[in-house]
Amino acid sequence: MNNVLVTGGAGFIGSNFVRHLLAARPGVRIVTYDLLTYAGSLENLRDLSDPARHVFVHGDICDRGAVDRVVAEHGVDTVVHFAAESHVDRSIVAPGEFVRTNVTGTFTLLEAARAAWAGRADVRFHHVSTDEVYGALAADAAPVTEHAAYAPRSPYAASKAASDHLVRAYATTYGLPVTISSCSNNYGPYQFPEKLVPLMIVHGALGKPLPVYGDGGQIRDWLHVDDHCAAILAIVERGRAGETYHVGGGNQPTNLEVVERLCALLDARYPGAAHAPHRSLIKHVADRPGHDRRYDLDFTKLQTELGWRPRHALADGLAATVAWYAGSGAWLAAVRDSDDYRRWIALNYDGRAVEVT
Numbered sequence: 001m002n003n004v005l006v007t008g009g010a011g012f013i014g015s016n017f018v019r020h021l022l023a024a025r026p027g028v029r030i031v032t033y034d035l036l037t038y039a040g041s042l043e044n045l046r047d048l049s050d051p052a053r054h055v056f057v058h059g060d061i062c063d064r065g066a067v068d069r070v071v072a073e074h075g076v077d078t079v080v081h082f083a084a085e086s087h088v089d090r091s092i093v094a095p096g097e098f099v100r101t102n103v104t105g106t107f108t109l110l111e112a113a114r115a116a117w118a119g120r121a122d123v124r125f126h127h128v129s130t131d132e133v134y135g136a137l138a139a140d141a142a143p144v145t146e147h148a149a150y151a152p153r154s155p156y157a158a159s160k161a162a163s164d165h166l167v168r169a170y171a172t173t174y175g176l177p178v179t180i181s182s183c184s185n186n187y188g189p190y191q192f193p194e195k196l197v198p199l200m201i202v203h204g205a206l207g208k209p210l211p212v213y214g215d216g217g218q219i220r221d222w223l224h225v226d227d228h229c230a231a232i233l234a235i236v237e238r239g240r241a242g243e244t245y246h247v248g249g250g251n252q253p254t255n256l257e258v259v260e261r262l263c264a265l266l267d268a269r270y271p272g273a274a275h276a277p278h279r280s281l282i283k284h285v286a287d288r289p290g291h292d293r294r295y296d297l298d299f300t301k302l303q304t305e306l307g308w309r310p311r312h313a314l315a316d317g318l319a320a321t322v323a324w325y326a327g328s329g330a331w332l333a334a335v336r337d338s339d340d341y342r343r344w345i346a347l348n349y350d351g352r353a354v355e356v357t
């Protein structure tokens with residue numbers, strides 16, 4: 001691994017991964033390739049200032065010519081593919097962009113890699129995927145292993161499932177050296193405040209309602225983004241080509257419990273706030289259509305084969321995340337000033353407060 005193409009490196013997990021890889025592997029050069037959609041921002045990469053080790057290229061993963069050029073120009077031998085439309089709620093409102101980016105975009109990257117790397121074994125295409133491809137788990141079902149059947153239920157999950165299938169097909173049909181990681185819900189710095197954790201932190205700090213979908217009894221497995229980045233690096237470097245590895249945190253609070261924990265952290269940080277205690281801001285609103293009740297991955301394979309362990313306890317990780325958002329006013333101001341953010345919040349939250357309990 002010398003020249004790494006990180007697609008979606010200006011987004012939440014991608015930018016954390018770029019930072020992680022630069023620190024962990026001093027010999028590696030990185031090209032971040034990103035379209036800078038609403039979710040991507042150069043603000044997320046602002047502190048990276050060594051052009052000898054990191055360059056940014058603005059481009060679309062669906063643009064084959066541009067992808068070919070960046071792969072050739074930078075002698076790319078490793079692709080770590082994060083670029084995607086990533087928010088389930090947006091996939092319900094506008095699924096077309098999810099098919100374009102997640103399916104056609106992944107296909108375009110695979111074609112570019114196949115053409116550039118014909119016959120090479122010293123290369124790697126790593127695809128970053130999600131636990132959502134398995135669909136909702138029953139309350140008493142065992143955690144899913146890498147052998148479980150796919151059953152995606154949202155347009156986002158279906159588009160990610162389709163891209164996973166394409167990646168595997170390129171391994172079996174063309175011998176492309178691929179790996180896939182399927183990960184649970186991430187939280188941490190630089191996450192766009194449309195997802196549960198940052199949305200609750202930002203709304204809580206502003207004294208706005210904290211919208212919990214339905215009864216809030218849905219279960220996600222929360223993992224700090226640093227742990228995800230370490231897992232991806234281990235898989236890219238030491239994972240077996242053709243294999244899929246699950247990545248999880250082993251934390252299964254309900255959504256309501258996550259929000260309550262965040263409220264307690266906000267109480268501690270802003271004890272004099274007019275709206276304290278923050279839990280008084282919690283509002284149960286109409287549920288997400290087709291809302292998956294529970295996800296839970298078995299990530300034994302990653303632990304036993306590659307020795308990876310999550311290092312961040314959820315309580316510490318959430319506290320650090322609240323502190324990061326509280327201390328990142330300039331970053332947050334840039335996000336909140338964007339037309340897209342204003343539109344999304346106005347459309348989905350400011351007018352949505354439909355109480356169900």
Ligand code: NAD
Binds near residue numbers: 012039060083184
């Ligand atoms: P994000 O929405 O924060 O970032 C996505 C990035 O992709 C943005 O920088 C955006 O500009 C870029 N992008 C979008 N369309 C593009 C295109 N056509 N060409 C080039 N760049 C484009 O997403 P994230 O939360 O960082 O997720 C990254 C990856 O990890 C995704 O593939 C997602 O499915 C997967 N994943 C996310 C989570 C999670 O909890 N966030 C969990 C498991 C897996």
Ligand code: TYD
Binds near residue numbers: 088199212214
């Ligand atoms: P989210 O962060 O959108 O991630 P995902 O849908 O990929 O799991 O949502 C996490 C959980 O939180 C999910 O069950 C939906 C719920 N949720 C709310 O209750 N309120 C919100 O405002 C958001 C954004 C999510």
